[in-house]
Every structure is written in C-alpha cells, then in structure tokens.
Amino acid sequence: MNAIITGATKGIGRAVAELFAKNGFNVAVCARTQADVAALKASLEETYQIKVIAQVVDMSDKKAVKAFMASILEQWKTVEVLVNNAGAFIPCELANSDNEAAFEMMMDLNLYSTYYMTQGVLPSMIAEKKGHIFNMCSIASIMPYGAYAVSKHAMLGFSKVLREEVKDKGIRVTAILPGATYTASWAGTDLPQERFMKAEDIAQSLFDIYNLSDRTVVEEIILRPQLGDI
Numbered sequence: 307m308n309a310i311i312t313g314a315t316k317g318i319g320r321a322v323a324e325l326f327a328k329n330g331f332n333v334a335v336c337a338r339t340q341a342d343v344a345a346l347k348a349s350l351e352e353t354y355q356i357k358v359i360a361q362v363v364d365m366s367d368k369k370a371v372k373a374f375m376a377s378i379l380e381q382w383k384t385v386e387v388l389v390n391n392a393g394a395f396i397p398c399e400l401a402n403s404d405n406e407a408a409f410e411m412m413m414d415l416n417l418y419s420t421y422y423m424t425q426g427v428l429p430s431m432i433a434e435k436k437g438h439i440f441n442m443c444s445i446a447s448i449m450p451y452g453a454y455a456v457s458k459h460a461m462l463g464f465s466k467v468l469r470e471e472v473k474d475k476g477i478r479v480t481a482i483l484p485g486a487t488y489t490a491s492w493a494g495t496d497l498p499q500e501r502f503m504k505a506e507d508i509a510q511s512l513f514d515i516y517n518l519s520d521r522t523v524v525e526e527i528i529l530r531p532q533l534g535d536i
Contacts, residue, residue, distance in 0.1 A: 313392030317489030321509035375426030
C-alpha cells in the first residue's frame with residue numbers, strides 16, 4: 307500500500323506520515339528543506355522497514371509539483387492515499403494591495419498544489435476503482451481568518467466538487483478542518499501546549515476515517531481545541 311503526504315517533515319504532515327508508515331504503508335513525502343527530508347526518509351525506513359520516496363519540492367511551483375508526482379508514478383503503479391497537507395499561513399489583508407504576493411503564494415500552496423497532486427493520482431485511482439484523498443483544510447475554511455481563509459474556503463469547495471465527481475468511481479474525498487494544533491508554526495507562543503490540539507490526534511482521526519468500510523465516507527470533519535479556538 308502506498309500513501310503520499312505533502313509537507314510531511316513537521317507538524318500534522320509528519321504525524322500522518324509516521325502513522326501510515328507504522329501501519330505498513332510505503333510513503334512519498336516532500337518538504338522544502340533537504341536536511342529535513344533526508345532525516346525523515348532515514349527515520350521512517352529504519353524504524354518501519356518501508357520504502358520511502360522523499361524529495362525537496364517547492365509546492366508553490368507548478369512544474370515542481372508535477373515533477374514530484376511524475377517521479378512517484380514512475381516507481382508506484384498504484385496510490386491508495388493522497389494527503390494534501392502542504393500549505394502556508396501568511397498574515398495579510400485583502401484590502402491591502404501590498405499583500406498581492408503573499409495572497410498569490412497562499413493560493414499556490416494551499417489550493418493549486420492540491421489540484422495538481424490530485425490530478426496526478428486520479429487516473430490510477432479511477433483505474434483501480436478505489437482511493438482516498440484527504441485535503442487538509444482548516445477551521446479557516448468556514449471562518450473569515452484574513453486572506454488565508456480565502457485559500458482554505460477554496461480548498462474546501464474543491465473538496466466538495468471533487469467528491470461529487472468521483473463518488474461513483476470508488477474514490478473517497480475527505481476535508482479535514484482542524485483548529486489550532488501545536489506545531490512549529492506556534493513556536494514562541496505564550497500559550498501552554500495543553501491549549502492546543504496534538505498533531506497526533508489529527509493524524510489518528512485521518513487514519514480512522516481511512517479505515518472505515520468502502521460503503522462510508524466522512525465528507526468533512528471539524529476538530530477544535532477543547533477550550534475553543536485560539
């Protein structure tokens with residue numbers, strides 16, 4: 307069994323990669339930093355005795371995303387799971403024209419990379435009449451959290467349309483909407499770790515959803531810290 311996880315060296319992506327590897331999946335992972343990618347590959351292969359495809363990929367670059375997918379498909383005939391996790395949060399306001407570059411970056415990372423990765427796996431999933439695509443959206447997908455929320459609203463909309471298009475082809479599509487989760491992006495915060503969700507909890511929810519029978523799909527799941535949003 308083979309699973310692809312983008313943005314996999316830290317936080318939720320790392321937790322997802324670890325969990326699938328632990329359960330016998332070969333994994334394809336990517337991130338921006340060579341040292342992080344190499345360390346993850348070595349760790350997963352040594353700990354779980356699986357095969358790991360690991361590459362440095364700028365997920366905001368269309369050509370790089372497509373090249374990553376092409377490399378995976380050269381080595382794997384089938385992909386059972388795709389987790390579109392790569393993304394970025396850049397604080398900016400839509401009303402400020404100086405934020406154009408930041409807005410475009412978030413759309414490239416949070417939406418377009420999801421589209422291109424999905425286009426890459428769909429032919430084999432359709433041929434096999436099975437597969438599960440997880441799109442790591444955000445609580446921002448349903449709330450107005452600045453320009454970032456626009457990209458995440460779009461990612462949720464993408465998930466809904468895709469699900470409708472492939473539901474009769476044996477492919478399940480799940481949108482994950484997590485609230486504040488303790489990852490490196492929260493480093494330096496004055497809030498205690500206990501105020502945040504654990505990345506491992508998000509990963510476990512995703513894996514449990516995957517393990518439901520083929521007769522059932524979780525279309526969307528919202529996960530929030532017990533004490534509410536931060």
